Amino acid sequence: MATAVIDAPPVAPSPRMTSRQRLVLTLLLGSQFMLAVDFSILNVALPDIGKGLGFSIGNLQWISTAMMLPAAGFTLLFGRLADLAGRRRMLLTGMALLAAGSLAGGLATSPGMLIAARIAQGLASALATPAALSLLTTSLPEGPLRAKALGLNGTLISAGFTVGAIFGGLLTDLLSWRWAFFINVPVALAVIIAAPSVISESRGARTKLDIPGAITVSGGLLALVYGVTEAGQNGWTDPAALITITVAALLLVAFWRIEMHAKAPLAPVRVMTRTNVKWGNFGGLITFTMESSVVFLLTLYLQEVFGYTPLQTGLTFCGIGVASFLGGMAAPRLIARFGNRNVLAAGLLLQAVATGTLFLVGNGGAGSLALMLAASSAGAFGHLSSIVGYMVTATSGLPDDEQGLATGLASMTQQVGVTMGIPVLSSIATARMNATGSVLSGIHMALLVDAVIVLAGSALAYTGLRRR
Structure with missing residues (x-):
């Protein structure tokens, strides 16, 4: 008796990007990477800038804060404007402002001129970041291709912070802190020249601005x-x-x-209260706020306990950069297999456990350094997984005409998190240091608080998204 043979249904091949999509992705990711570098490139050069332009020690913080304030404050507004006025137009405007601000910063001869240049760079970031991200999400269909692109985006953003610290040390030691500004000008001009012929204009429905x-x-x-x-x-x-x-x-x-x-x-309540938008951005806020604090605390640890120079500190963070790259590459595959909710929560959980492990580092020695490198690298892998998880979650299930709002919210979450984390955790560390007279004790306390907050954030994000 013959047995019928039923062919198995063909397996659908994984979607691939077209050559044009790759070109668009390269241009947009390059602009995002450069903006991320800008946030950290001046950190190790602050003392040299202070001496060169006459900043007092107490006012050095404003070199960083002057960029962070407008970047965090105007990202949501400019993200929505990108929907209305055109995303490519906003990207190009941001790049032009970045080039002008960077040139002014490199030529600055007074504290006031430098602060004005940093404000221009912050506004440029608020203009370009959500525009580039919404161009990315509207250029690719929701699913594996978009998740892969967002994974690359998260990887390059995190790598930008690390590369900025290393590059800032190299430029300051070998040339001058002014080159940390000048380096942006040719890159921004290249984006301005290439974008019109590569990226199509994209906008949502025309409405009045709120x-x-x-x-x-x-x-x-x-x-x-x-x-x-x-x-x-x-x-x-x-x-x-x-x-x-x-x-x-x-x-x-x-x-x-x-x-x-x-x-x-400006931001419809029906969008902001969507489960994926609300809890995705909550997870993003937790991971950015707490991981930026970890990098700050480890910088303090390496320089105060190990006596490292700024350049040595930046080079030590190369391990974090590698782990971030691996996390960004792995996250889209993990999302395809386990879902974005599980990847977001698991990434936060790994970040929390790794940060808690840093509580065990001691007063120097090879063992403490090895533990710090291993734990911080594991935390960076979890951090990047969380970034991709929250980006995919917070921008999914929305029409193209709301992508500027969704990416504006996601970008705002990133900017606010990076800005707020360091002041909060540094105040905890300082209070403990004053009470005990020990730098290490203050770092330990801040790391422990950080780990508890991320652990609670992981549980809340998982539970909140489960109700979807």
Whole structure:
């Protein structure tokens, strides 16, 4: 008796990017990488800049804060403007402003001129980052290709922070801190020249801009970042910091109320309350806030306990850079197999365990250095997995005309997290150091708090997304 043979259904091949999509991706990722480098490239050069331009020690922080404030405060507004005015146009405007600000910074002859240049760079980041990210998400269909692109994006953003620290040390030691500014100019010009012929213009439906919403959300975010930064510098009982944070809370509450009733809201409440948008951005805020603090605390550990120079410190972080690259490459495959919710929560869990392990580092020695390198690399792998998980989660299930808003929210989460984490954890470390007289004790306490927060964030994100 013959047995019928039933052919198995053919397995669908994995989708591949077209050559044009690869070209678009290369250009957009290159611009994102450069913007990430800008956030960290000046950190190791701050003392040299202070001496060259006459900054006091207490005012050095404003070289970093002047860029972070507008980057965090205006990202959501400019992300929505990209939907309305055109994403490519906003990207090109951001790159032009970045080139101008970088040139001004490199030629600065006074503290005021340098601060103005850093503000221009922050505005450039707020213009270009959500525009580039929304161009990326609208250029690729939702699914494996977009997840792969977002994985590369997260990898390059994290690598940019690491490369910035290393590159900043090299440029400062070999040439001058001014080259940390000048290096941006030719790269930004290359993007401006290439983008019009490579990237098609993209925009959402035309609506009126929600001016009251724009004013309240931008003002609220600016006040929040400024207040937290001041509290980290002067203590959480500082009257100016408390007043500013209170104003921020009132403005953000007003923004929410405005969005509930606006005819053409800047950020529709129905989008912001979507389970994937809400919990995806929550996970992103936790991972960016706490991992930026870990890098800061480890910088303090290497320089104060091991006596490393800024350049040695930057080179030590190469392991973190490699682990970040591997995490970004692995995350899309993990998402395809286990789902973005599980990857986001597991990445946060790994980050929490690795950070908690750093509590065991001691007062120098090869063993402490080896433990620090292993734990920080594991944490970086988890961090990148979380970044890709939150980006995929927070931008999924939305139409193209809301991608600027979704990527603006995701970019804002990144900017606010990077800005707020260091002041909060550094204040905890400083309080412990003052109480015990031990730098290591302060670092240990801050790392422990960091690990507990990330662990709680992992559980909350997993539970929240499970309700979807």
